[in-house]
Amino acid sequence: MTNEEIQAIYLQECEEGLGHAEAALLDIKSGQYDAETINSIFRAVHSIKGGAGAFGFADLQSFTHHFETLLDKVRDGDVAVTPSLVDLLMAAFDMLADHVGAISGENAVPDDAAMLDRLQQAAVATPDNAASAPAEAAGTAAPDLGIGVDLGFDLSAMMAEMNVLAEDVAMSAESDAVNNAQAPAADWPADLGSMDLGFDLSAMMAEMNVLAEDVAMSGDSDADSDAINPPDWILRFAPTAADMMHGGDPLLLVRELCRLGGSVRYVDLESLPPLEHFDADEAYVGWTIHLPHNVAEQRILEIFDFIADPSSIDLKRAEPADWNDSTSADNNAPNTSTPDSNVDDTNVADISVLDGPSAARIETPQSAALPPVLQPASPPQRIMAAAVEPPVAVAAPAPAPAPAPTPSPPSASSRSAPAAPSAPKAAASATIRVELEKLDRLVNLVGELVITQSMLSQRLLGDSADDIQELTDLDHLTRELQDSAMALRAQPVKSVFSRVPRIVRELEASTGKRVILEVEGEATELDKTVIERLGEPLTHLIRNSVDHGIEMPDDRLAKGKPAEGTVRLAAEHKSGRIVITVADDGAGINRERVLAIATERGIVTPDMRLSDEEIDNLIFAPGFSTAKSVSNISGRGVGMDVVRQGVHALGGRVTIESKPGRGSVFTLALPLTLAIADGMIVSVGEENFIVPLTHVIESLRPEVGAVEHTGFGHDVLNVRGAYLPVMAVGDQLGVPDAITDPSQAVLIIVDTESAGQAILMVDAIVDQRQVVIKSLETHYQPVEGVSGATILGDGRVALILDVESLVALRAKDVPRQWAC
Amino acid sequence: MPNINILTVDDSVSMRLLLRAALTKEGHQINEAEDGVAAAEWLEHHQPDLVITDINMPRMDGFGLIEHIRAQPRFRDMPILVLTTESTAEKKARARAAGATGWIVKPFDPDQLNSVIRRVAH
Numbered sequence: 001m002t003n004e005e006i007q008a009i010y011l012q013e014c015e016e017g018l019g020h021a022e023a024a025l026l027d028i029k030s031g032q033y034d035a036e037t038i039n040s041i042f043r044a045v046h047s048i049k050g051g052a053g054a055f056g057f058a059d060l061q062s063f064t065h066h067f068e069t070l071l072d073k074v075r076d077g078d079v080a081v082t083p084s085l086v087d088l089l090m091a092a093f094d095m096l097a098d099h100v101g102a103i104s105g106e107n108a109v110p111d112d113a114a115m116l117d118r119l120q121q122a123a124v125a126t127p128d129n130a131a132s133a134p135a136e137a138a139g140t141a142a143p144d145l146g147i148g149v150d151l152g153f154d155l156s157a158m159m160a161e162m163n164v165l166a167e168d169v170a171m172s173a174e175s176d177a178v179n180n181a182q183a184p185a186a187d188w189p190a191d192l193g194s195m196d197l198g199f200d201l202s203a204m205m206a207e208m209n210v211l212a213e214d215v216a217m218s219g220d221s222d223a224d225s226d227a228i229n230p231p232d233w234i235l236r237f238a239p240t241a242a243d244m245m246h247g248g249d250p251l252l253l254v255r256e257l258c259r260l261g262g263s264v265r266y267v268d269l270e271s272l273p274p275l276e277h278f279d280a281d282e283a284y285v286g287w288t289i290h291l292p293h294n295v296a297e298q299r300i301l302e303i304f305d306f307i308a309d310p311s312s313i314d315l316k317r318a319e320p321a322d323w324n325d326s327t328s329a330d331n332n333a334p335n336t337s338t339p340d341s342n343v344d345d346t347n348v349a350d351i352s353v354l355d356g357p358s359a360a361r362i363e364t365p366q367s368a369a370l371p372p373v374l375q376p377a378s379p380p381q382r383i384m385a386a387a388v389e390p391p392v393a394v395a396a397p398a399p400a401p402a403p404a405p406t407p408s409p410p411s412a413s414s415r416s417a418p419a420a421p422s423a424p425k426a427a428a429s430a431t432i433r434v435e436l437e438k439l440d441r442l443v444n445l446v447g448e449l450v451i452t453q454s455m456l457s458q459r460l461l462g463d464s465a466d467d468i469q470e471l472t473d474l475d476h477l478t479r480e481l482q483d484s485a486m487a488l489r490a491q492p493v494k495s496v497f498s499r500v501p502r503i504v505r506e507l508e509a510s511t512g513k514r515v516i517l518e519v520e521g522e523a524t525e526l527d528k529t530v531i532e533r534l535g536e537p538l539t540h541l542i543r544n545s546v547d548h549g550i551e552m553p554d555d556r557l558a559k560g561k562p563a564e565g566t567v568r569l570a571a572e573h574k575s576g577r578i579v580i581t582v583a584d585d586g587a588g589i590n591r592e593r594v595l596a597i598a599t600e601r602g603i604v605t606p607d608m609r610l611s612d613e614e615i616d617n618l619i620f621a622p623g624f625s626t627a628k629s630v631s632n633i634s635g636r637g638v639g640m641d642v643v644r645q646g647v648h649a650l651g652g653r654v655t656i657e658s659k660p661g662r663g664s665v666f667t668l669a670l671p672l673t674l675a676i677a678d679g680m681i682v683s684v685g686e687e688n689f690i691v692p693l694t695h696v697i698e699s700l701r702p703e704v705g706a707v708e709h710t711g712f713g714h715d716v717l718n719v720r721g722a723y724l725p726v727m728a729v730g731d732q733l734g735v736p737d738a739i740t741d742p743s744q745a746v747l748i749i750v751d752t753e754s755a756g757q758a759i760l761m762v763d764a765i766v767d768q769r770q771v772v773i774k775s776l777e778t779h780y781q782p783v784e785g786v787s788g789a790t791i792l793g794d795g796r797v798a799l800i801l802d803v804e805s806l807v808a809l810r811a812k813d814v815p816r817q818w819a820c
Numbered sequence: 821m822p823n824i825n826i827l828t829v830d831d832s833v834s835m836r837l838l839l840r841a842a843l844t845k846e847g848h849q850i851n852e853a854e855d856g857v858a859a860a861e862w863l864e865h866h867q868p869d870l871v872i873t874d875i876n877m878p879r880m881d882g883f884g885l886i887e888h889i890r891a892q893p894r895f896r897d898m899p900i901l902v903l904t905t906e907s908t909a910e911k912k913a914r915a916r917a918a919g920a921t922g923w924i925v926k927p928f929d930p931d932q933l934n935s936v937i938r939r940v941a942h
Contacts, residue, residue, distance in 0.1 A: 001837060010834035046876045047832045050905045053927030054838055068905075246890065246919045247899035252939050259938075306912055306923035307939055433833070 003055075009433065010051040014100045017044035018093075019498040025093055026501055029086050035075070041089070042071040045096065059109055060099045066116050067092050070123040079122060088122055091115065094502055231318040232293045233300060238268065238286030243308045245281075254287055256303050262291040290318075436528070439488050443675055446478075446485040447772035450676075453478045454769075454793035486673050490525035493571045493580070496535050497522050500542055500569055507546040514553050514564040515546055521571035526578050527673040530650050534580075534670070537646035537654075541582040541666050542567065544640060549586030549664055559661070561585065577652075577694075578672060583665040589658040591615045598624060614756070616656045620644040648804055651677065651694065653751075669694075679771045679800065681792065682748070682762040684730045685737040688798040690771055690790060691760065695750040695803040699765060707742035715742065717759055719749065725807075728761040732806055733785060739763045750803050758807040773800060823847040824869035824941050829859040829885060830903070831877045835926070839872065839903070842930035846937075856880025860888050867894065870941045872924075875904040875911070883918050890919035899940035903928065 021044040027033045028041075049064035051057075070092075073079040098110040235257065239250035254264065268286035273279075291300060297315065304313050457471055497519055504517045526534070550556075550565030557563050568583040591612060598604045598618045610618075618624060622641040643666075647654045652670035671677065671694070679690035680699075707715045707726055715726040726747065730738020739745045739761075748760045771790035776783055776799075787802035826848050828839045836852045843850050851868065853859035855877040863871075871889065875882035882902055889895045899921040904911070907925045915923060922940045924933055 001841065003841075006834050006837045006841070009837065010832075013832055013834055040878070043831070043876045043878065046905060047835075050832060050874075050926045051834050053905065054835065055927075065905075246921045247897045247940065248921050249899075249940065252941075256935065256939050303935075303939060306916065307921065307936075 007055050010055060011100070011104050012433075013051065014048050014103075015495070017048050018097050018100060019494065020044050021093060021096075022498060022501055025086070025090055028081065029090070033081075038071065038075050038081075042068065042075050045071055048096070048100065057099075057103055059112070060103060063096065063099050063112050063116065066119040066123075067096060070119050073123050085122060088118055090505060092119060094505070097502065230293045233291035233295065233297075234316055234318045235262070235289045235291060235300060236286060236314040237289065237304075237308070238312050239283045240309050240312050241281055241283045243312055244283055248307060250283070250285075250308065253303055253308060254289065257289050257291065257300070260291060260295050260299060260303075262289045262295075264288070265290050293317075434488075443485045443489060446482050447675060450478055450482055450770075450772055451791045451793070455795055458793040482676070486527070486675065487525070489528050489673065489675075491528050491531050492523050493526050493531060493534070493578070494522040496531050496538060497569060497571070499535065500538070503539055503542050504546060504567065507543060511547065512552065513546060513550050515550055516564050516566045518566060518568040519570070520568070524571040524573060524578060526571075526670065527675070529674050530578075530670055530672075533646065533650055534668075537643040537668070538580070538582070540640060540643045540646075541668075542569070544643075545582055545584040545586065545664070545666070549584035549588070551587050574669075578670045580668040580670065581665055582668075583663065585663040588660040588662055588664055589616050589619065589656070591660070594618050594624075613656075616658050619656075620654070650674065651692065653694065674773065676770050676772050677800070678768070679790070680748070680768050681766040681771075681798065682729075682746070683764045683766050684733075684762050685735040687735050688766060688792060688796060689729065689762070690798050690800040691748060691750070691762075691803060692787075692800065693768070695752065697749040697751050697757065699746055699748045701745075702742050702747055704743040707747075717742075717747065719757075719759075722757070724749065724757050724759050726759040726761055727806065729801065729806075730761075730763075750807065752804050752807045755807045760801070760803070760806070771798075771800070823849065824937075825849045825851070826870045826872060826937075827851045827853060827859060827862065827866070827868040828903075829853045829856065829871065829873035829877070829882070831855050831874065835874070835903075838928075839933075842928070842933055843937075845930065846934055848937075856882065856885035856888070859885055863889065863895070868898070870899050870901065870937065872901045872903050875902060875906060875915070883914060886915065886918040886920050901936060901940060 021041045024033070024037045024041045024044075027037050045064050045068045049061055049068055052061035052064055070079065071089075074081060074085070074089075079085065092115060095110050095112055095115050098107055099112070101107040102109040237250070237253070237257075239248075239253075243250055254262075258264070264287055266288035268288070269284070272284045300315055301313070304310070453474055457475065460468060460471060500519070501517055504515050507513070508515055545567050546565075550567070551559070551561075553563040556565060566585050568581070570583075571578060571580045573579075595604070595610070595615055595618070598615075598621065599606050601623055603618060603621045603624060604610065619640045620643065624641065644654055647668050647670070650670055651674065652668055655667045655669075656664060657667070658664040677690075678693040680693055680696055682689050682691055702717060707717050709715055715728075716723040717726050726742065728738065728740065728745075729735070730740070742761060745761045745763060746765055748762060748765075749757060750760055751757050771792075773788045774790060776786060776788050779789075783799075785802055785806045786799045787805075788800040789797055790800060792798050823846070826843055828836055828843070828850060829852075830836050830839070831854050833854075836854075840850050840852070851862065851866070853862050856873070857879040859871070859873065860880065871885075873882045873885055877885075880888070882904070886900050886902075889898070889900060900919065901922040901924055902915045902920045903924045903926060905926045907923075912923055922936050924936050
């Protein structure tokens with residue numbers, strides 16, 4: 001998976017997070033919230049911030065950081081939830097949405113300077129120490145030099161105390177030196193082996209070999225030290241028992257230091273008790289490590305960051321005295337030791353190791369004078385290992401890179417066999433993300449299957465009425481499969497509904513109206529493509545309701561309504577379609593005014609007698625909305641015709657029901673999917689066409705002479721008192737051999753958004769069934785009057801009629817006709 | 821270092837994917853959980869070598885998860901890394917008290933992440 005793909009998922013998550021945050025903000029605004037409500041906003045912003053950093057969206061990261069800081073204060077109760085704070089959070093949320101939008105290229109990067117100030121001011125209710133955290137981390141250990149005191153010891157006392165151990169270790173080291181190989185644990189004295197120390201000596205030795213190699217290597221890197229460079233670092237690290245809790249392993253830190261070029265100069269063993277007094281959970285060992293001068297202090301300290309207690313570290317530049325020998329036994333006062341007192345120490349280093357492990361050390365080749373024989377060799381290392389390792393390994397009983405066989409440490413319960421690599425992803429994840437392309441392919445294939453099944457059925461059954469049970473079963477299965485495949489593309493309308501609260505808020509702010517938004521049926525599922533294309537029409541409807549429906553608070557009060565208007569947005573399934581309603585309790589459509597505007601714009605003529613419903617529908621007419629109604633609300637200025645076009649393009653319909661003084665209800669009826677449609681198969685000449693059932697009202701065979709000629713090449717039929725234009729499909733599409741005598745043909749009364757009812761004349765109705773829609777544009781090119789194609793059961797291609805545009809083509813002329 | 825078995829816990833899919841990309845590059849085996857509860861459930865039947873967890877998560881947050889893990893003797897010595905955008909001393913102290921072994925600040929650099937893992941993973 002590429003970074004871009006992960007980024008796309010991140011953007012999805014941002015949208016989801018914004019949705020959650022907005023819902024929570026609305027709860028807070030309505031006063032119905034608890035700690036978890038605030039927490040959920042925090043989490044959403046926090047997650048967005050996390051990804052913003054990971055993908056390098058600096059603006060977004062900075063903004064979310066400030067937003068999060070304030071939310072954190074609110075969460076902790078340091079900042080009170082007041083109406084003005086809620087307003088600020090809302091405004092910040094909107095800007096956050098803009099920031100996210102900027103990433104996906106939906107809008108420009110918002111100017112958030114003023115908002116950042118407001119967020120900061122709001123958060124300043126209490127001193128903010130969160131922002132200073134990085135500096136804090138940088139300064140953790142350095143100032144604390146008290147470690148020397150903790151490590152203070154008396155050399156002679158130590159020697160005495162370590163005597164018992166020294167004997168054991170020296171003995172075994174000798175035998176080990178002879179073998180010059182990893183000593184099997186069994187070679188160790190029985191009393192040592194019998195102790196349940198929970199570590200494995202040979203493995204530890206192997207560990208130490210690694211260390212020693214690091215040491216030898218790192219020696220080269222600081223060989224070029226000279227007077228111009230600052231002195232090397234001297235780091236004293238004496239882990240505490242706490243550092244070894246929770247799986248901490250100080251040895252790993254030491255190893256990481258060696259990766260930075262560090263070399264272990266000295267191992268403090270003074271507090272190492274006799275073996276029988278070992279406490280597995282105690283820390284006994286400290287390290288003195290040299291690091292090259294050119295390693296940044298921050299790099300060294302960050303190794304210990306969090307993992308080790310700052311008080312267990314002492315980092316400083318080497319003093320001249322330490323320069324020659326930082327390994328002075330006099331750790332108690334390292335800065336006061338004189339060169340003289342240490343001069344010889346360097347050269348006797350390894351001898352002292354052999355003499356007594358209590359003063360064990362590894363000297364690196366950095367000392368140019370070091371004779372080859374004193375290069376770290378096996379025996380001293382092994383002594384080191386034996387003496388140094390136990391406490392560490394007890395606490396962390398899983399030494400990893402062990403060349404020698406590693407018997408299971410007795411107390412090593414922490415590491416069992418690794419979990420099976422195929423272990424399933426955490427069960428809680430109930431969803432899976434699939435590329436849309438794959439889904440579309442599946443849906444498409446299922447569509448083909450439906451067609452093939454239908455063809456098979458037709459071939460086997462022909463026109464006979466016989467039934468083959470297996471074929472019926474196959475039919476059912478295929479339908480079910482198709483439904484399931486379609487359901488894969490279904491998404492809750494929530495994703496588009498979630499944009500509405502913000503639109504309402506913005507409208508409230510710009511119009512001075514007060515609106516309560518009620519949302520219902522957010523979980524209703526709809527095809528993804530439909531949802532994506534629903535946004536714009538829905539936005540226009542909401543704007544229309546607030547802008548033109550809801551009255552100003554004063555007007556409302558004067559009319560005896562509550563000052564706050566209500567806009568209700570709802571979605572529900574209704575007989576195989578999704579019905580979305582936008583209802584307001586505003587003034588309703590001012591029909592007089594609409595008629596006046598429509599007349600003025602030439603959409604209707606003054607002498608036309610229109611029903612209330614027809615007048616209401618005029619607001620959808622192209623050109624009805626003009627500059628006069630453009631408010632300062634972004635994106636406005638296009639009229640309600642956009643709504644109708646948008647919905648129409650989705651194969652849906654929009655209707656209005658308006659009551660003066662009581663409000664309006666806009667109803668969108670949308671197909672569940674764009675991939676299949678219920679169609680009526682009709683024949684015209686030699687061709688078959690599909691008339692989408694959504695348009696069909698009824699079909700009839702006219703009496704002879706019922707269709708009247710108007711004299712302008714148009715035919716009309718009087719249907720229960722209303723004259724409807726009759727359009728011969730064969731004429732319109734140029735199909736040869738179509739029936740031209742209406743009394744021989746079948747008339748289908750269709751309903752359209754743009755031109756009301758009309759009649760299509762076809763030769764015959766063949767069948768009625770679901771058809772799989774194939775895009776003509778994709779496979780051929782757009783054809784006027786045709787919205788797509790499908791493959792029928794007999795394998796023939798049938799065009800799907802675009803009833804809307806067919807009728808509109810003709811209907812354009814109709815008012816003029818009427819006007820004559 | 822040897823390849824180990826890691827459980828990553830984060831409610832953000834993209835963050836888990838980024839972690840997966842960074843960790844599998846090093847040859848580690850990755851398992852994922854989307855929050856503390858899911859992680860706790862998974863851990864009932866598995867013994868990873870390392871857990872990397874976010875702090876702010878629904879249902880059970882990182883602190884709760886760490887405490888839950890540490891309460892079980894078999895996880896006493898398993899390193900747990902905290903991966904979060906936060907870096908306040910207070911939060912760190914809380915994580916440490918709960919039993920966290922290491923702390924990584926988001927956004928993480930894959931090299932830094934692996935460096936921290938080397939410092940805590942046996």
